[in-house]
Amino acid sequence: MKQDITQKYVEFQLLNQQIQQAQQQMQMLSQQTMELKSLSKNLSELSSIEPGSEMYNNLGVGVNIKSTVQDLKHLLVNVGAGILVQKTPEETIKIVNKQVTELEKFVNNLEVNLHSSIAKAEQLKQEIEKEQQNKK
Numbered sequence: 001m002k003q004d005i006t007q008k009y010v011e012f013q014l015l016n017q018q019i020q021q022a023q024q025q026m027q028m029l030s031q032q033t034m035e036l037k038s039l040s041k042n043l044s045e046l047s048s049i050e051p052g053s054e055m056y057n058n059l060g061v062g063v064n065i066k067s068t069v070q071d072l073k074h075l076l077v078n079v080g081a082g083i084l085v086q087k088t089p090e091e092t093i094k095i096v097n098k099q100v101t102e103l104e105k106f107v108n109n110l111e112v113n114l115h116s117s118i119a120k121a122e123q124l125k126q127e128i129e130k131e132q133q134n135k136k
Contacts (some may be wrong), residue, residue: 015121040096
């Protein structure tokens with residue numbers, strides 16, 4: 001009986017760790033989704049910018065550089081491994097929107113699994129409490 005409680009408690013602890021990791025992953029993926037949606041919006045607004053306009057470009061970690069827009073019809077898109085491919089803003093928007101859709105599907109699946117894990121953890125908690133009360 002004591003071994004059964006111990007086993008359930010270990011399983012409960014593991015489930016809680018998995019739940020915390022899944023929640024952190026969901027938060028990170030939600031942030032990524034928001035950033036991609038913002039990128040898509042910014043890309044759609046490119047058509048309102050005139051060639052020759054000045055703008056600031058982020059170089060990273062809060063450093064920006066003033067530049068002049070030359071070509072708004074051709075963007076360089078990183079397709080992985082540092083490889084850049086030339087795409088139009090419309091093609092880039094489609095790529096970004098597809099990434100948003102895939103991320104949202106993944107988050108939904110993760111959420112379903114999270115709810116299942118939470119339910120299982122709650123069930124284990126109740127079983128542990130019941131066995132501890134029976135033990136008294």
